[in-house]
Amino acid sequence: MFDVDTDRTLVAAADLVNTGEGLRSATPGLDQLTTVTQLKEYLSSRDPALRWPPSGADRTQLEKIQHLREKVQQIWSATPIKSDAPIQVLNELLRGVGLKVARGSDGEYRAEPVPASKELADVMTASMATAIQHLVVRDETARMRTCKGEGCDAVIIDLTRNRSRLFCDFGNCANRAHVRAYRARQAAHRKTFSTAPEAAAPVAHSSRHAVAHSDTLDSPRLVKPSAAEKAAQIEVPTSQSARAAKEFRDRMRDELMEKRDKKSAKKLKKEKKKAKT
Numbered sequence: 002m003f004d005v006d007t008d009r010t011l012v013a014a015a016d017l018v019n020t021g022e023g024l025r026s027a028t029p030g031l032d033q034l035t036t037v038t039q040l041k042e043y044l045s046s047r048d049p050a051l052r053w054p055p056s057g058a059d060r061t062q063l064e065k066i067q068h069l070r071e072k073v074q075q076i077w078s079a080t081p082i083k084s085d086a087p088i089q090v091l092n093e094l095l096r097g098v099g100l101k102v103a104r105g106s107d108g109e110y111r112a113e114p115v116p117a118s119k120e121l122a123d124v125m126t127a128s129m130a131t132a133i134q135h136l137v138v139r140d141e142t143a144r145m146r147t148c149k150g151e152g153c154d155a156v157i158i159d160l161t162r163n164r165s166r167l168f169c170d171f172g173n174c175a176n177r178a179h180v181r182a183y184r185a186r187q188a189a190h191r192k193t194f195s196t197a198p199e200a201a202a203p204v205a206h207s208s209r210h211a212v213a214h215s216d217t218l219d220s221p222r223l224v225k226p227s228a229a230e231k232a233a234q235i236e237v238p239t240s241q242s243a244r245a246a247k248e249f250r251d252r253m254r255d256e257l258m259e260k261r262d263k264k265s266a267k268k269l270k271k272e273k274k275k276a277k278t
C-alpha cells in the first residue's frame with residue numbers, strides 16, 4: 002500500500018500490540034510478551050528484511066519493547082487521529098531518532114530512520130514510530146483499526162487499496178459477523194411481511210439510526226465500539242463499488258444459508274419420520 006518497508010513495519014506493529022492481553026475473536030488471550038523466549042518468538046516470525054534479530058533479545062530489551070507496545074497501543078486506540086494527545090505519544094517515540102536517505106529493501110530511495118542506538122528496542126522504536134508518522138502526515142491513520150468482530154479487541158492494519166479490511170486473522174470474526182448479519186436480515190424480512198401492525202418497523206431502520214448516531218458522534222475514538230455499533234458499521238460499505246460487491250456477497254451468502262437451512266429442515270423432518278416409525 003505505502004512502500005514495502007513501511008507496510009511490513011506496520012504489520013509488525015499491529016502484531017506487537019496483539020501480543021497484549023485481550024479478547025481475540027471472542028476468546029480471552031494472555032499476554033504473549035512476558036519472557037525473553039516469547040520476545041524471540043515474536044522476532045523470529047518477522048520478515049527478515051526488518052533486520053530485528055532474535056539474538057538481540059534480552060531482559061532489558063524485553064522491558065523496553067513492552068513499553069514500546071504500550072505506547073503504540075495508546076496511539077492505535079486513538080485512531081483515526083484527530084487530536085494532539087496521540088501525536089505527543091508518537092513524538093516521544095521519535096525522540097532521538099534521526100533521518101537519512103537510503104535505498105529501501107526494494108532498491109528505491111527513501112527517508113529512513115536513524116535509531117537513537119543500535120539496541121534492538123531503539124531500532125524497533127525508530128521503525129515503528131517512523132511508519133506511524135508516515136500514516137499521520139498522509140491522513141491515513143484510519144487504516145489503524147480494531148477488528149469489527151464481536152468480542153474482539155485485536156488491532157488490524159488495513160493495507161487494502163479500497164480500505165475494506167474489517168476483521169482480524171485470529172479466529173472466525175468475519176464469518177461470525179456475516180452469520181449475524183444474515184440472521185438480522187432474515188428477521189427484518191419476516192417482520193416486514195408479518196401481519197402485526199407494530200412489527201412493521203424493519204430492523205434496517207434501527208441499524209440506520211445507529212449509524213447516523215455514530216456519524217454525528219464527534220468524540221475521540223478512545224471508547225471501544227459496542228457490538229451493535231460494530232455490526233452497524235459492517236452493514237455500511239463506503240464506496241459504490243464496495244456497495245455493489247457487498248450486495249453480491251450478501252445475496253450469495255443468503256442463498257447458501259437458505260440452502261443450508263432447507264437441508265437441515267429436511268433432515269429434521271426425516272429424523273422425525275424415522276422416530277415415528
Ligand SMILES: [Zn+2]
Binds near residue numbers: 153155169
Ligand atoms: Zn477479530
